Amino acid sequence: MSSLPPFEAVDDYPDEKRQRREDDADDDGDERMPVGLTLLAGAVAATVVIPVVWIGVVALSVDFDRAASIVLRRGMLDVLLNTVVLIVAVTTLSVLIAVPLAFLTVLTDLPFKRFWIVALSLPLVVPSFVSAFSFVSVWGPQGRLQSVLAPLGVDSLPEIYGMPGTVFVLTLYNYPFVYLTTIAGLRALDKTYVDAARSLETGIRGVFLRIVLPMVKPAVAAGALLTALETAGDFGVPAILRLSVFTRQIYLEYNALAHDYAAMLSLHLVAITLVILLVESQVRSHERIHGSARGNSGPYTIRLGRWRWPALIVPAAIVALAILVPIGFLFSWLLTGPDAYAGSFGFEPGYAINSVYVSALAAVVAACLALPVAYLAARHRSPLSGTLERATYIGFAVPGVVIGLSLVYFATRYLPAAYQTVPLVVFAYVVLYLPLAVGSTRAAILYVNPQFVEAARSLGNTPFQAFRRITLPLVFPGVVAGAALVFLHGMKELPATLLLRPIGFDTLATFIWAAERNAYYGYAAVPALVLVFISGLSILAVVSREYPEALAALRKWRRNRSDATDVGEEPSPGPDGTGDRAVMDGGTTVDASRIGSSAGSADDEADSGEREVVLELEDVRKRYEGRPAVDGISLSVRRGEILTLLGPSGCGKTTTLRLIDGLDRPDGGTIRIDGETLADGETYRPAEERDVGIVFQEFALFPHKTVAENVAFGLDDDDDEERADVVAELLELVGLSAYRDSYPDELSGGQKQRVALARSLAPRPEVLLLDEPLSNLDAGLRARMRNSVQRILEEVDVTAVWVTHNQEEALSVGDRTAVMNAGRIEQLASPRALYMEPDSRMVADFLGRGDYLPGRLEGGAVETPLGAFDADRVSLPETERAVEVLVRPDDVAITPSATGDGRIVGRQFNGETVRYRIELEGGERVSSRQSHDDWYDVGTSVDVSVTATHALPAFPRA
Amino acid sequence: MDRRVVTRRATLATIGGTAIGLTAGCLGGTDDEDVLGDPEYVEGRSDPGGVSMEELPDLSGELTVYSGRSEPRIGELMEYIESEYDEFSLEVRYDDTADLVGAIEAEDETPADVFYGSESQSMTDLKDDGHTVELSGDVLDRVDEGSRDSDGHWVGFTRRYRAVAYNTEAYDADDLPEDIFAYAEDDRFAGDIMWPPDQGSTQAFLTAMIAIHGEDEAREWVETLTNGQDAEISPGGDSGLAQAVTDGEVSVGLTNHYTLADGPGDTYDITFTSDDAGAMYNVTGGTVMADSDDRSTAEAFVEHLVSAEAQEYFATTTWEYPTIDGVDPIEEVPGTDEFEPPEFDLNELADPEPAQEILRDVGVPF
Structure with missing residues (x-):
């Protein structure tokens, strides 16, 4: 299934160009850093940071001597050390557990994979006041485990209290952060890379270490960040397991009613948080996690073989420890029942509703607030956007009481009406858990290829419309997953809830707290089980985006909703290339208005010369990071003409295309279409305001829309019927009528290519741009598609600029071809003229093979090792006498002859032709292309002659 | 004013009635026989003395x-x-004491009229920060001198004593020393005694020990208890300790007297030391907030909690010791004539730092 033929890899994936192009997607930020969005994200960040800033203000009010005595007192170094060791140990162990588990449950054929994905995420829903409590009860001295094991001669279990126990429990309940982000990263992994790697690497281990691991590293880092911050800010587990960490000290001061000192100690936690964020930002830099825009590759599965069933032991053991122990513990409470009568105290279902209500509100608000921050951070990377994003993480590591007190302070002063109301509780949750939504949303946005947005804008959508129609639907599952994480944390939240809730407003957590604090454990069992159950449901929302089945069901539902007559034409997607080969040959009738004047379509250069200029570039320039990418390009394209832009990687041809399309803004020069200036020193019309369509190299079909919806995307919404007609007509034109309800990932490469073409043509652009439209197709298909696309372009008589690095493609489809090099046009002429009369060695070399023979102009003839040519058979540079004459293999004829002036030294069979390498008497070498019938052995002596009827290009001798 | 005119007896019955009604309605509380607030206790007791709610202002x-x-x-x-007053509505914010004090200090102007503390330290803290006002002499005088603020800002509703919990199968009350220092020295308790040093009440007890016996003695006591007796640390505060003592995991535990009320089991009982820090007490109580816009009602409410009915409620439901004359503690707990509490000012409990310093020095996790 590999679509990466190794020998063509360099050609097909011009790394330099790709890298630059992806970079400039980010550089857009510098160019047009969206002010509104930045302000919005800034406001969100400020809102959630203000409560943290208050901590600093309060901390300033403490008595310095006492503060110093707290900070410097004996044991504080241990506290710091404990905190750091705890964070490092829990984070490291979480990664070590979560990453292999993610590989196991995503990439292998482990039985019941989906069950395990849910089960392994579940520890996240267990509140620490249940988990740590149950572990002490089960594992602690005289605990249940001890009493079970005692008859077996086990006198004592390893100590649950202290560092080992705390690391153990926190790892068990925080590894799912890493697990969830890693499975998301693995799902998004372009598996063709894994396949390619496997063909090059020996052993699965090498593939993991060198390919998969580096690619999921950003996802792992994002999860590790959350684990580290959660560990830093966790109070419950270290308190119950008696480990002296910063949170414990904070609570100690807090319970001693010294809130200012608690605030001061919280600042240490904020400092630790900043260090963690800094470390993570180092790991995260340079990430590129979005997949290609070509659509999904097939599933990838590693067979476990005889380890398939034994491998279950690992996830089963972890689930048993993390889930069954506390659940079993809760059930034991339940069976014991309420142990004492507690007056008016009793569980009411309303508490569960309260919990769900507040948490759901917080989830929705957090999801909405996260969007601008996440979008800015993902799409407009800059120090500012990174800072805004990370600012939202600070609240996550600060204990809930400190945030709660801070909000008490602000609310009672500036918004008294909000104090002790649900909105304030919701806001507290947002401050505490916003990073969960930001992280998930940001990752989702990163997975959306920016080309989708560019495609949408080229189809006439403003950036906001493109966001609403393309980005938002695509990131929605990620947004929901983030919201679900906020939700389940809200369900567990206690300290801020206690401080801010309306009087009499009980949640599951506050009720469990009240029960536990009075040792009424029997009362706590039911609400704790309800809490775990409801939060468990939300885990389904977190992992559901990892379900292809959910997607398939949604599609089926959508298809059933759509026109019933299409059901019979349900596509049966086959592997690349099948099913669409013959389609293009069938005659199609297309509305004449869309086709335009078909008379001139196949005409020669002379005809296009008469038609008016549509597109005009004058001295257009563009620099990236100080280096010129396009360095003063001027060209004009006439109506109906296909101009090909040809050049090596990084020559600026794609940049030129983006400038024409309006995706990038030129630094100088003028771009006109139909005489109207689209860009010059003053004006700049963005892509959506230009009558230009673009077909991307990777097609950039919207993955959440059907073929018909893709094609209809750029059409105005005025008339449904008319739109349907246009879509039907275009699909017929490209031979894909049967696939109108298919989704892009159900299509072959060639089909996707044609859908992309139809989509770009639908709004009837004045100019169509094609960026390497065939380079993602395999070799055989490419040749066929070249003809198909050329035919379609001619049929609709669109003016087109076609970028390619393949000279054969450029010469065969272009009415005229511009050869570009280093940001400039070397030569712009008809393909034949370029080939036969190159202006420069660069053009000559780029367009085909050839050998340079030294020549000297002597008395009206050019002397070469192949003999003398009349001066008029050589296109001589004006002033030079010492030249080099270009001789192409097809200009050279050979005939075997015992007295020949050359000798065959090499032979390459190419199918239709054979290429011979001939050494001349003087040691110079030339090539000759012969029919496959002419078969000579190496060493054969031959007569060499030049058969070309055109003037041979000659250049000054180097 | 259409307040119901009821006899004292009937009022108590109403409390009992409320209990039964709620019992039936709440989860799992179907057994009326041995629940807290069981009216049987009320009926078996002599009529409470003191001022009835009826005699208090509406x-x-x-x-x-x-x-x-x-x-x-x-x-x-x-x-x-x-429910006793038609024109009266009460909003009670139940929260952690530290949360409430923190909230009051962070609040621009606290909505609270009354602060109801589960110990005296929080009330002293609020007083020291100027958040409270002095109560009238009438209210203060209702309770005994040892249960109220010497500055008159707060009044105790109940006394909660430190106690020695023991497993009845291991010891009789008579076998146990009446001297708290003996528990750190007596070999019988080596490895067989437990305490919860992370509890605020334990630290308050240590604070009292410092106040009553001096810092050196307190420090030595913690040291010998920890290193000499190898005292165990409760896995879960007072309730974890109660469980451990009931199960015989340890024979003796240093805890609060009211743990008895939660009925840990037949093998669990408590006793007191006498005339030392081991029998110190703390009070739950109330104070009126300076920010209250109705201080007189707030004070009247506080007064209701030192009424005969409220004191009887505390004595019978939470098994705490009343702070007024005329209401006896429930018979299950040692009578006030059976031991001698130490004399000290509750305001001294407010600073836990010296006690924590000792724990830190000795290396006791808290």
Whole structure:
């Protein structure tokens, strides 16, 4: 299934160009850093940071001597050390557990994979006041485990209290952060890379270490960040397991009613948080996690073989420890029942509703607030956007009481009406858990290829419309997953809830707290089980985006909703290339208005010369990071003409295309279409305001829309019927009528290519741009598609600029071809003229093979090792006498002859032709292309002659 | 004013009645026989002395109470008082004591009219920061001198004593020393004694020990208890300790007397030391907030909690010791004539730092 033929890899994936192009997607930020969005994200960040800033203000009010005595007192170094060791140990162990588990449950054929994905995420829903409590009860001295094991001669279990126990429990309940982000990263992994790697690497281990691991590293880092911050800010587990960490000290001061000192100690936690964020930002830099825009590759599965069933032991053991122990513990409470009568105290279902209500509100608000921050951070990377994003993480590591007190302070002063109301509780949750939504949303946005947005804008959508129609639907599952994480944390939240809730407003957590604090454990069992159950449901929302089945069901539902007559034409997607080969040959009738004047379509250069200029570039320039990418390009394209832009990687041809399309803004020069200036020193019309369509190299079909919806995307919404007609007509034109309800990932490469073409043509652009439209197709298909696309372009008589690095493609489809090099046009002429009369060695070399023979102009003839040519058979540079004459293999004829002036030294069979390498008497070498019938052995002596009827290009001798 | 005119007896019955009604309605509480607030205890007792609620001024308007005591303990009483007056509504914010004090200090102007503390330190702290006002002499004089603020800002509703819990199969009460220092020295308790040093009440007890016996003695006591007796640390505060003693995991534990009320089991009982820090007490109590816009009602509410009915409620439901004359502690706990509490000022408990310093020095995790 590999679509990466190794020998063509360099050609097909011009790394330099790709890298630059992806970079400039980010550089857009510098160019047009969206002010509104930045302000919005800034406001969100400020809102959630203000409560943290208050901590600093309060901390300033403490008595310095006492503060110093707290900070410097004996044991504080241990506290710091404990905190750091705890964070490092829990984070490291979480990664070590979560990453292999993610590989196991995503990439292998482990039985019941989906069950395990849910089960392994579940520890996240267990509140620490249940988990740590149950572990002490089960594992602690005289605990249940001890009493079970005692008859077996086990006198004592390893100590649950202290560092080992705390690391153990926190790892068990925080590894799912890493697990969830890693499975998301693995799902998004372009598996063709894994396949390619496997063909090059020996052993699965090498593939993991060198390919998969580096690619999921950003996802792992994002999860590790959350684990580290959660560990830093966790109070419950270290308190119950008696480990002296910063949170414990904070609570100690807090319970001693010294809130200012608690605030001061919280600042240490904020400092630790900043260090963690800094470390993570180092790991995260340079990430590129979005997949290609070509659509999904097939599933990838590693067979476990005889380890398939034994491998279950690992996830089963972890689930048993993390889930069954506390659940079993809760059930034991339940069976014991309420142990004492507690007056008016009793569980009411309303508490569960309260919990769900507040948490759901917080989830929705957090999801909405996260969007601008996440979008800015993902799409407009800059120090500012990174800072805004990370600012939202600070609240996550600060204990809930400190945030709660801070909000008490602000609310009672500036918004008294909000104090002790649900909105304030919701806001507290947002401050505490916003990073969960930001992280998930940001990752989702990163997975959306920016080309989708560019495609949408080229189809006439403003950036906001493109966001609403393309980005938002695509990131929605990620947004929901983030919201679900906020939700389940809200369900567990206690300290801020206690401080801010309306009087009499009980949640599951506050009720469990009240029960536990009075040792009424029997009362706590039911609400704790309800809490775990409801939060468990939300885990389904977190992992559901990892379900292809959910997607398939949604599609089926959508298809059933759509026109019933299409059901019979349900596509049966086959592997690349099948099913669409013959389609293009069938005659199609297309509305004449869309086709335009078909008379001139196949005409020669002379005809296009008469038609008016549509597109005009004058001295257009563009620099990236100080280096010129396009360095003063001027060209004009006439109506109906296909101009090909040809050049090596990084020559600026794609940049030129983006400038024409309006995706990038030129630094100088003028771009006109139909005489109207689209860009010059003053004006700049963005892509959506230009009558230009673009077909991307990777097609950039919207993955959440059907073929018909893709094609209809750029059409105005005025008339449904008319739109349907246009879509039907275009699909017929490209031979894909049967696939109108298919989704892009159900299509072959060639089909996707044609859908992309139809989509770009639908709004009837004045100019169509094609960026390497065939380079993602395999070799055989490419040749066929070249003809198909050329035919379609001619049929609709669109003016087109076609970028390619393949000279054969450029010469065969272009009415005229511009050869570009280093940001400039070397030569712009008809393909034949370029080939036969190159202006420069660069053009000559780029367009085909050839050998340079030294020549000297002597008395009206050019002397070469192949003999003398009349001066008029050589296109001589004006002033030079010492030249080099270009001789192409097809200009050279050979005939075997015992007295020949050359000798065959090499032979390459190419199918239709054979290429011979001939050494001349003087040691110079030339090539000759012969029919496959002419078969000579190496060493054969031959007569060499030049058969070309055109003037041979000659250049000054180097 | 259409307040119901009822006899003292009937009022108590109403409390009992409330209990039964709620019992039937709440989860799992179907057994009326051995529940807290069981009216049987009320009936078996002599009529409470002191001032009845009936004799107190009516409550009207709205009051907000910040309560560090939890709803399971006092919710019933709060509902009862509110239901007694038609023109009166009561909002009780149940929260952690530290949360409430923190909130009051962060609040621009606290909505609380009354602060109801589960110990005296929080009330002293609020007083010291100027958040409270002095109560009238009438209210203060209701309770005994040892249960109220010497500055008159707060008044105790109940006394909670430190106690020695023991497993009845291991010891009789008579076998146990009446001297708290003996528990750190007596070989019988080596490896067989437990305490919860992370509890605020334990630290308050240590603070009292420092106040009463001096810092050196307190430090030595913690050292010998920890290193000499190898005292165990409770896995879960007072309730974890109660469980451990009941199960015989340890024979003796240093805890609070009211743990008995939660009925840990037949093998669990308590006894007191005498005339030393081991028998120190703390009070739950109330104070009126300076920010209250209705201080007189707030004070009247506080007064209701030192009424005969409220004191009887505490004695019979939470098994705490009344702070007024005329109401006896429940018979299950040692009578006040059986031991001698130490004399000290409760305000001295407010600073836990010296006690924590000792724990830190000795290396006791808390």
